[in-house]
Amino acid sequence: MSDPIKNMCKSLRLAYVAEIYESVPFESPSQFLEALFQEEFLMRERAKVQRLIKNAKFLDQKNLSNYEWNEKIRFPSHTNKEDLVSLQFIMKRQNVVLIGAPGTGKTHLASGLGRKACEQGYEVRFYRVSQLIELLEHALTNNKLAAFRKKFEKVELIILDEMGYLPFSKEGSELLFQLIAEWYEQKSLIITSNLEFSQWNRIFIDSRLTAALVDPLIHHAHVLTFSGGSYRLSNALSKPK
Structure with missing residues (x-):
């Protein structure tokens, strides 16, 4: 040419x-x-x-095509697998919370839903919660918190992975609370946690702050629970030596 x-x-x-x-x-x-x-x-x-x-910054290549659905995943009465993978919750600006022991497939499912959302044209961001707290605290220290929060204006789905694996400082808890409060009914969240809501006081210093955070999260949420032991551990043990 x-x-x-x-x-x-x-x-x-x-x-x-x-x-x-x-x-x-x-x-x-x-x-x-x-x-x-x-x-x-x-x-x-x-x-x-x-x-x-x-731009989503997924940690791996996991997707829904190789996700192993099983009877140990308990859905709430108002939704099912088909509803979840249709991503209607994003259109409705609802949340998905995945609760269960480490290694039960929560992060894989969250990443798979996020990747499918990208394929359908949604702006997605993936964060380990501890990483997001560090970024918030760094932005606050450098007087760039407003600019950091502005980065989420066009984002439609935020995945917060490993809520509860590490405790937060009071300042970090408050910063995360403010951010999630901003997103309430404006964006969809997928949160993975190894702790039930009643145990979130372990990671948030202030019990009142914990209650204030949980309330908007579950108001429009699909809460899935994952029972049983770790898939990663069982797979490792089943491999021939």
């Missing part, structure tokens, strides 16, 4: 036409243009999904 045509594609923001036009079959001018532009749209969509996945 000549440089003038490449420059025109660039001006028209046709990112892929210059790369793909030779591979598009030609039967008629109108067919060629339609097929060419369809391929451009398709490649744009693929690039967008990859960008969303990259």
Whole structure:
């Protein structure tokens, strides 16, 4: 393709036409243009999904296609597997809370739902809760808290992994509370925790703050409980030596 045509594609923001036009079959001018532009749209969509996945900062490649659903996952009466994977909770700005022992598949499910949300065009962010607390405290210390909170304006789903694995300082608890309060009915959260709500006092210093945090989380939430032991441990033990 000549440089003038490449420059025109660039001006028209046709990112892929210059790369793909030779591979598009030609039967008629109108067919060629339609097929060419369809391929451009398709490649744009693929690039967008990859960008969303990259920005989400998942810790691994886990997705729903290799998730092992089982009878040890207890759904609330008002929802089921199909409702959950349809991501209707994001459209309704509801939350999902996954509670159970370490290694029971909570993070895998949260990541899988988040990755599917990216594939459907949603802005997603994944954080270990301890990491988010550190970022909040750092932003506060450097007088950049407002700028940090502004980063979530266009985010539609936030995954907070491992709530309860590490206790927080009073300052960290308050910062997290403020952030979640801002997101209430504006965004959807997926939270994984090894502690039941009644035990969250272990991680939040102030019991009143704990109650104030839990209330908005569960108001519009689907709470799933994971029983049984660790899949990771059982899989490791079952492998031949």
